[in-house]
Structures are given as C-alpha cells and as structure tokens.
Amino acid sequence: DQQVKQNSPSLSVQEGRISILNCDYTNSMFDYFLWYKKYPAEGPTFLISISSIKDKNEDGRFTVFLNKSAKHLSLHIVPSQPGDSAVYFCAALQTGANNLFFGTGTRLTVIP
Amino acid sequence: NAGVTQTPKFRILKIGQSMTLQCTQDMNHNYMYWYRQDPGMGLKLIYYSVGAGITDKGEVPNGYNVSRSTTEDFPLRLELAAPSQTSVYFCASSYTSGGSYNEQFFGPGTRLTVL
Numbered sequence: 001d002q003q004v005k006q007n008s009p010s011l012s013v014q015e016g017r018i019s020i021l022n023c024d025y026t027n028s029m030f031d032y033f034l035w036y037k038k039y040p041a042e043g044p045t046f047l048i049s050i051s052s053i054k055d056k057n058e059d060g061r062f063t064v065f066l067n068k069s070a071k072h073l074s075l076h077i078v079p080s081q082p083g084d085s086a087v088y089f090c091a092a093l094q095t096g097a098n099n100l101f102f103g104t105g106t107r108l109t110v111i112p
Numbered sequence: 113n114a115g116v117t118q119t120p121k122f123r124i125l126k127i128g129q130s131m132t133l134q135c136t137q138d139m140n141h142n143y144m145y146w147y148r149q150d151p152g153m154g155l156k157l158i159y160y161s162v163g164a165g166i167t168d169k170g171e172v173p174n175g176y177n178v179s180r181s182t183t184e185d186f187p188l189r190l191e192l193a194a195p196s197q198t199s200v201y202f203c204a205s206s207y208t209s210g211g212s213y214n215e216q217f218f219g220p221g222t223r224l225t226v227l
Contacts, residue, residue, distance in 0.1 A: 004154065034215075043116070043202050043218030044155070089154060098143070098162070099170055100216065102154030 003027045004092050006103035014111050019077040021106050023090030026071065030092040030101075035064060035075050038087045038105070047088070048075070080110045113138050116219035118203050124225045125193040133188040133222050135203030143206045144186040145170070145216065146178065148199040155202060161186055193226045200224070 005024045013019045023033075031052040036044035050057040050064045050073065057064050063076045077084055090103040119134045137144065142163050147155040157170030161180040175197060177189040186205075190197060200223050204216040 002154070006154075009152075036218075041220065043204070043220050045218065046215045049215075091154075098145075098160050098168070099157050100145075100155075102147075102156070104152060104154045 001026075002104070003030075004090055004101045004103040006088075006090055006106050008106050009104070010107040010109070012109045012111060013080045015082055016079045019075075019080045019084065019108055019110070021075040021077075021088050021090075021108065023073045023075075023103055024071055025073075025092050025101075027092070027094070027101075028071070029094045031095050032093050033064070033066060033073050034091045034093075034100070035062075036089040036091060036102075038089060044089055077108075080108075082110045082112050084108060085110050115139065116203055116205055116217050118201075118219035118222050120222060121220070122223045124227060125190075126227060127193060127195065129193050130189070130191045131193070131224075133190070133201055133203075133224075135186045135188065135219060136184050137186075137203075137205040137217070138184065139205060139207075139217065140183060141205035141207050141217070142183070143208065144180065145204040145206075146176070146186070146188045147202045147204065148172065148197075149202065149221075150199050158188065158201075190224075195226050198224060198226045 034049040035047040037047045038044040066073045087105045116137045145160045146158040149155045159178040161167045203219040206216045
C-alpha cells in the first residue's frame with residue numbers, strides 16, 4: 001500500500017521556467033514532509049522539508065507548499081536550471097516514528 | 113567527512129548465496145537505516161537502528177538481518193539470496209529520527225543482482 005504517491009513519473013521543463021512536482025499522501029498521521037533529490041548512481045540528498053504546522057517553506061529557488069486538507073504537497077523550482085535535472089522523491093513521516101515513507105519519484109529534465 | 117559510505121558498489125549473487133553489505137558513517141549519528149529501492153518504486157525501509165546494540169524491523173525485513181555493534185557501522189546481512197532481493201540498497205544515517213532534525217544522509221547505494 002503506497003502511502004505517498006507521486007503520480008507523474010517524469011516532467012520536462014525549459015530552462016528558466018517553473019518546475020512543479022506534486023505529491024499526495026494518504027496517512028493523516030504524517031506531520032513532516034521532505035523532498036529528496038537523486039542523481040544517477042548516487043544516494044538521495046535532502047532538499048527541503050515542511051512541518052504540518054506550516055503551509056509553505058521557501059529556500060532559495062525551492063518552495064514547498066502543503067495542503068493538509070487535500071493531503072497534497074508540491075515542490076516549486078524557480079527558475080529551473082539544467083543542473084536540477086534529477087529524480088525527486090517526496091517523503092513523509094509521523095514525528096516520533098522511525099519509518100520514512102517515500103513516493104516513487106518524478107524524473108525532472110530541464111531543457112537548456 | 114566522508115559521510116555515509118557503502119561497500120561494495122555492485123554485486124552479483126547466485127540464488128542461495130549469502131553476503132554482507134557494509135555501511136559506515138563518520139558523522140556520529142545515532143540513527144542508521146537500510147532501505148531498498150526496486151525499479152520504478154520508492155525506497156522502502158528494511159531495518160533501522162537507534163543506537164549501538166539496538167535494532168528494529170522496518171517495512172520489509174524478511175530475508176535480512178542487521179547488527180549494530182558500534183555507532184559507526186551498520187552492516188546488512190542477506191542469507192539465502194533470492195531473485196526478489198535484486199534491488200539497490202541504500203544506507204542512511206541521521207542525528208535523530210523525527211521532527212525537523214530528520215535529515216537522513218544517504219550513502220551512494222549498492223546495486224545487487226541475484227541470479
């Protein structure tokens with residue numbers, strides 16, 4: 001049972017435009033959400049996170065939005081750069097638990 | 113700091129063989145984790161450890177064993193390898209498990225094929 005879902009396996013965006021990656025979750029007990037970025041042959045690296053007490057968190061070009069009522073979060077990258085081309089994983093957890101639940105990932109390609 | 117290191121990078125096993133995937137971290141993190149990632153899927157937690165001598169099962173522990181004798185090392189043991197264990201294995205560590213500190217640092221992965 002996939003508790004965190006990323007329904008778009010891939011996304012292509014022109015350099016300089018906005019990239020929007022989406023994520024849905026089913027478990028209402030999740031209260032902390034993270035985005036990880038993964039390049040080929042490397043492990044995932046942490047990108048940005050958001051607590052359920054917030055609806056937005058921004059870090060440079062990256063902004064994560066959380067809609068708790070819809071159980072939906074999104075990652076916005078503005079402006080997109082070719083170096084952003086990677087697989088992006090959404091992850092969620094319940095504070096105090098040890099299991100981080102990952103989505104299946106979205107492969108972002110930024111076209112120069 | 114090397115961060116989280118994993119060996120080997122690649123391995124091919126025959127059905128029924130056993131092996132140990134090594135994981136070491138030099139960040140003095142208390143928490144360590146083993147995940148597997150099957151093609152087209154997200155990472156799934158196999159086992160985790162909250163400190164030396166303490167381990168617990170994750171979402172998909174069957175067919176694996178772990179031990180944690182030191183803070184730095186968290187090896188994953190596969191006994192009687194099966195084709196269903198063909199996957200990429202990631203080790204990770206974090207300072208704590210929850211809240212705003214749960215940034216897990218991942219190793220580069222071990223790609224295992226069981227034939």
